[in-house]
Amino acid sequence: MRKLYVVKESKDFKRILDNNKSKISNNFKIFHQDNELKYSRFGISVSKKLGNAVIRNKYKRKIRSIIDNSKKLYINNKDYIIILRKGALSKSFQELEKDYQSLIYKIGKENSNEKKEQ
Secondary structure: OOOHHOOOHHHHHHHHHHHOEEEEEEOEEEEEEEEOOOOOOEEOOOEEEEEEEEHHHHHHHHHHHHHOHHHHHHOOEEEEEEEOOHHHHOOOOOHHHHHHHHHHHEEEEHHHHHHHHH
């Protein structure tokens, strides 16, 4: 994942989180909001409650890999904040990837329904 596609600034995180558009599973909570860019951006958050820095960084790397593997599912012009939940610590990489892709698919489906209504 290139640095261009990363949400880093706290004001952007806050703006997306305050939007309250989200999808939840046992492993992830994904907030999303439209942006004015021609590409999608991603922010990853892993709580200190889930483990020490080594554990948190390990899961951030896994999530980045899942993001790269799922590029065809994204809607351009969206910002995503991915929050790892406690249930993810006991899951394999394949289970996390499948769960993540199903949430992104639901977000895409929701977005297409909104466009049809307009």
